[in-house]
Amino acid sequence: MKKVKIGIIGCGAIGTSLAKIIEGRLSEEFCVVAVCDAQQEKARALLGICRRAKVLDAHRLIAVSDFVIEASSAAVSYRFARQSLLAGKSILVMSIGGILGKEKGLFSISRKTGARFLLPSGAICGLDGIRALSAVGITSITMNTSKPPKALAGAAFFKSHKVDLSAIRKKTLIFSGYAAQAVRFFPQNINVVALLQLAAGPRVRVKVQIWADPALHRNVHEIDVESKAARLKISCENTASPDNPKTSYLAILSAAASLAGFSDAVRIGS
């Protein structure tokens, strides 16, 4: 079987972990041929894992790959997704916040070119049920996310809201609002809310509360969905990636599962 040629944009916690998985348990179906990072040394470090890969700029990486993995930043994920799909190359996007509100055009290019556009469930579960319920109407959807304060550090929100995260001693509400605002204020911390909004569809606005809790050692997402067909209560308690406290280990495993499903005729779950 011919291996699917993978290009990885973003060689941080997710890109590196996925490279290890691809070159390990997925190596019969996939092979990393190119890597790219805004910090060249991070891309070069991946060559130790991906022995047949080259360091290329994003444009050339897309040209030589069959399948692109975006694991870089919400500031550029839309651009890379568009370039890949227009070139007929399938793409798995991790920085989902960067495409929220602009997804329609990307879906349409994907359907026209046949290039697959994968948005893995990431750090949450239950998107299958939410997508199914969106057909009959969701009356409300709310997500409460609680993280250790250090997992929220550096978010754009704190430029306009003065909060001393290091002084927080008990569970504290940091943000309350809707999905579109949350991804703008917390682009690196709250991709899952963008996924929820995409799965739920435009007829319902996903409400979000973000809490900092110094007693926590995990990132916790609690999602409540109301619909005439079902009431869902989804709770995920995620261990952080050892390389990045903002990223859950489950998000990496979910991307790997999505990738494995790309070349598998069998599909479990909707």
Ligand SMILES: NC(=O)c1ccc[n+]([C@@H]2O[C@H](COP(=O)([O-])OP(=O)(O)OC[C@H]3O[C@@H](n4cnc5c(N)ncnc54)[C@H](O)[C@@H]3O)[C@@H](O)[C@H]2O)c1
């Ligand atoms: N969908 C999900 O559930 C989920 C979960 C966690 C993280 N994420 C998102 O996935 C992305 C990667 O997460 P991570 O934990 O690996 O982050 P990370 O900070 O460890 O790595 C990101 C890497 O991308 C590189 N980068 C940034 N801008 C770039 C650009 N323009 N071109 C090329 N490289 C660029 C950085 O130099 C860095 O090496 C982030 O956007 C993060 O918010 C999504």
